[in-house]
Amino acid sequence: MIDLTGKTAVVTGGSRGIGRAVATTLAAAGARVVIADRSDALRTDGASTSDVITAAGGIAESVLLDIADSQQVDAVFGDVATRFGIDILVNNAGVLSAGTVLETSDEAWRSIFAVNVDGTFFCTRAAxxxxxxxxxxxxxxxxxxxxGLRANPGFAGYCAAKGAMVNFTRQVGIDYAPLGINVNGVAPGFVETDMTAIYDASIRGALEAQTPNGKWADPQQIADTVLFLSSQLSNHICGEIIAVDGGWLVGTPVVPVASAVSA
Incomplete structure (x- = not known):
C-alpha cells in the first residue's frame, strides 16, 4: 500500500472529475491535500472536495486560485509552503475547446493556453x-x-496546448531530476467527465468500439496512476508521460470526429 502520511499535495482543478478523484485518492493514502482552483472553495453545500475528504477522515482544505494569474499562484503556493511545505503538485486544471485553426478565435486560443500551459508553468515553477x-x-x-501525443482532428488549440504540456514535462523532468524532484505526466484517453460530455452518443459509441479494451476510463483509473507517480515507487521515473487510454494510442487509427462534436 502506498503511504503518503506526512506529505502535502496541491491539486489544481480538484473540484470535480479527474481532479476530485486525484485529491480523494491522495488523501486516502495519508496526504494532506490542498485543492486549488476557481470553484471548490466557493461551495457552501458541504460537497466541496475538501468537505468530502474531511468527512472521510482525511485532511484537506480548498483555496481559491486562478492558475492563469502568476501573482495569485505565487501567493497561494507561498502560503501553503510556509504552513505545511509542498511535497507533491498535481497540475490537473485544464480547459477544452473544439475547432480547427480557422474555427479557433484569438480568445479561445489564449484561454486554452492560459490555463493548460501558462497555469501549468506558473504552478510548477512555484512548487x-x-x-x-x-x-x-x-x-x-x-x-x-x-x-498532446497525437493529433486529434478538429482540436487545434487543445492539441497544441497539451503537446506543450507534454514537452514541458519532459524538460522540467530532466532539469530537476538531479535534485530528487520527479516530474512526470499522465495522458488520459477518453474519461467519464463533464469535459467529454461534448461527444454525442453515436461518436462515443464509435470511440469506444475503436478503443482496444472497449471502454472509457473512470476518473479513479487516472487517479491511481497519479498516486503511483506521487509516491516513492516512481523515484526512478523522470520526464515520462504515461498514457492511460485503454490502448488507444498504440492500437487505433486517427478518427476524424470533429464534425460530430458541438464546438
Missing amino acids: IRHMVDAGKGGKVVNVASIS
Missing part, C-alpha cells in the same frame, strides 16, 4: 521553487492528454 528550498525532493504530476 519547485519551494521544493528546492526545502531540499527534500518532491513530485510533480502533470495531467496532459493523448491529444
Whole structure:
C-alpha cells in the first residue's frame, strides 16, 4: 500500500472529475491535500472536495486560485509552503475547446493556453521553487492528454496546448531530476467527465468500439496512476508521460470526429 502520511499535495482543478478523484485518492493514502482552483472553495453545500475528504477522515482544505494569474499562484503556493511545505503538485486544471485553426478565435486560443500551459508553468515553477528550498525532493504530476501525443482532428488549440504540456514535462523532468524532484505526466484517453460530455452518443459509441479494451476510463483509473507517480515507487521515473487510454494510442487509427462534436 502506498503511504503518503506526512506529505502535502496541491491539486489544481480538484473540484470535480479527474481532479476530485486525484485529491480523494491522495488523501486516502495519508496526504494532506490542498485543492486549488476557481470553484471548490466557493461551495457552501458541504460537497466541496475538501468537505468530502474531511468527512472521510482525511485532511484537506480548498483555496481559491486562478492558475492563469502568476501573482495569485505565487501567493497561494507561498502560503501553503510556509504552513505545511509542498511535497507533491498535481497540475490537473485544464480547459477544452473544439475547432480547427480557422474555427479557433484569438480568445479561445489564449484561454486554452492560459490555463493548460501558462497555469501549468506558473504552478510548477512555484512548487519547485519551494521544493528546492526545502531540499527534500518532491513530485510533480502533470495531467496532459493523448491529444498532446497525437493529433486529434478538429482540436487545434487543445492539441497544441497539451503537446506543450507534454514537452514541458519532459524538460522540467530532466532539469530537476538531479535534485530528487520527479516530474512526470499522465495522458488520459477518453474519461467519464463533464469535459467529454461534448461527444454525442453515436461518436462515443464509435470511440469506444475503436478503443482496444472497449471502454472509457473512470476518473479513479487516472487517479491511481497519479498516486503511483506521487509516491516513492516512481523515484526512478523522470520526464515520462504515461498514457492511460485503454490502448488507444498504440492500437487505433486517427478518427476524424470533429464534425460530430458541438464546438
